[in-house]
Amino acid sequence: MRPILLSGHERALTQVKYNSDGDIIFSVSKDHVVCAWFSHNGERLGTYHGHQGALWTVDVDPTSTLLATGGADNTMRLWEVKTGKLLKTWDFATSIKRVEFSPDGRQLLGVTEKRSGHLSTIVVYEINPDPETEQTNEQSLRIVCDESKATVAGFSYLAKWIIAGHEDGTISQFDAKTGELLYSTQAHEPDMQITDLQWAPDRTYFITASKDKTAKILATESLEVLKTFTADTPLNSAAITPVKDYVILGGGQAAMDVTTTSARQGKFEARFYHKVFMEEIGRVRGHFGPLNYVAVHPQGAGYCSGGEDGYVRVHHFDKPYFDFMYEVEREQANL
Amino acid sequence: QDLAKKNTANRQVVEARRRLLEEWQAWRESQIEMLKALGAEIELNGGRVLKEEDGAVEEVE
Numbered sequence: 001m002r003p004i005l006l007s008g009h010e011r012a013l014t015q016v017k018y019n020s021d022g023d024i025i026f027s028v029s030k031d032h033v034v035c036a037w038f039s040h041n042g043e044r045l046g047t048y049h050g051h052q053g054a055l056w057t058v059d060v061d062p063t064s065t066l067l068a069t070g071g072a073d074n075t076m077r078l079w080e081v082k083t084g085k086l087l088k089t090w091d092f093a094t095s096i097k098r099v100e101f102s103p104d105g106r107q108l109l110g111v112t113e114k115r116s117g118h119l120s121t122i123v124v125y126e127i128n129p130d131p132e133t134e135q136t137n138e139q140s141l142r143i144v145c146d147e148s149k150a151t152v153a154g155f156s157y158l159a160k161w162i163i164a165g166h167e168d169g170t171i172s173q174f175d176a177k178t179g180e181l182l183y184s185t186q187a188h189e190p191d192m193q194i195t196d197l198q199w200a201p202d203r204t205y206f207i208t209a210s211k212d213k214t215a216k217i218l219a220t221e222s223l224e225v226l227k228t229f230t231a232d233t234p235l236n237s238a239a240i241t242p243v244k245d246y247v248i249l250g251g252g253q254a255a256m257d258v259t260t261t262s263a264r265q266g267k268f269e270a271r272f273y274h275k276v277f278m279e280e281i282g283r284v285r286g287h288f289g290p291l292n293y294v295a296v297h298p299q300g301a302g303y304c305s306g307g308e309d310g311y312v313r314v315h316h317f318d319k320p321y322f323d324f325m326y327e328v329e330r331e332q333a334n335l
Numbered sequence: 336q337d338l339a340k341k342n343t344a345n346r347q348v349v350e351a352r353r354r355l356l357e358e359w360q361a362w363r364e365s366q367i368e369m370l371k372a373l374g375a376e377i378e379l380n381g382g383r384v385l386k387e388e389d390g391a392v393e394e395v396e
Contacts, residue, residue, distance in 0.1 A: 020383045062377065062384045103377045104384065157370060157378045201381040204366040219362075226362075242381065245359075276359045277352055298382060328352045332360075 013306025070096025120149030165194025243300030250291030
């Protein structure tokens with residue numbers, strides 16, 4: 001597994017995403033710039049300029065036509081992937097912590113930060129998939145999170161629900177048409193922030209990462225916790241791999257947050273766990289700062305991680321990764 | 336006697352894994368059936384939007 005190092009950002013990475021074909025990686029950073037890279041060789045395809053502050057989030061629509069970004073300049077923006085043209089800017093009172101398209105790309109949600117006088121919200125816009133047309137200013141939905149601010153959110157299968165993770169460790173389920181809060185559960189330790197929420201390919205379940213040093217798989221419909229993965233460091237990100245039943249966790253404590261000064265205590269490794277058995281099966285070193293985000297190739301060919309160190313590391317899985325099987329898995333495969 | 340104990344422990348671990356795997360697979364099948372009943376094409380295609388031109392093309396992964 002020889003990694004490719006994507007060096008082009010000047011500050012910490014905040015999110016990395018593959019497009020649905022897995023041939024392009026989009027990365028955002030505190031350096032205000034959005035980058036697009038070819039995943040197979042790490043060549044930079046282009047950059048998207050315009051944001052005036054740190055970027056927190058990026059997503060690409062399922063046809064790789066439109067790109068959405070959000071950041072500390074209190075804007076959410078829509079770009080044409082191919083040309084880099086800025087198509088739309090939506091302005092807010094606070095920064096945008098998360099953006100995500102619906103499965104069909106026809107809706108886009110944004111999570112806004114809480115600040116004195118402003119509660120955290122989840123906003124939704126209808127998106128016209130044609131890059132030539134004007135996009136709407138009208139929010140089709142606005143959910144106010146008055147209990148605990150939302151940190152992450154996304155659309156379920158068929159955009160039936162919006163699932164959000166919160167600062168207080170709860171996960172909530174909203175009706176994606178009406179915005180009604182249907183259900184909320186204390187999935188992670190109280191007052192331990194949910195740092196990431198990533199979907200399984202068919203969105204019937206998802207994985208959450210938390211500062212409580214665990215990642216959990218929950219069923220989308222019931223919000224039942226199905227799996228728990230226990231790490232030894234606060235987690236920033238968790239991803240589900242297709243093809244193989246693994247999950248990848250990333251995190252680590254920044255040196256300034258560690259009371260003991262040794263950088264070795266940071267635990268800056270990507271951790272692989274078996275999704276069904278919940279056992280750790282391997283670690284990948286490389287970053288020299290916390291892993292802020294891990295993303296998996298949608299066809300399961302590899303993964304990439306964005307680090308506090310300013311680098312994106314792209315890994316292509318090799319044969320032993322695909323061959324590895326537990327005895328009971330081999331039994332099943334031979335049936 | 337130690338060996339017998341170890342074998343029992345191993346058998347229990349394997350049994351537990353087998354149970355977890357069976358439970359997971361049963362749940363996954365129920366979810367896939369549910370998506371099929373709802374006609375969730377994009378979700379069943381792993382998040383990729385089916386294009387008209389690849390309607391008849393089978394994807395090899």
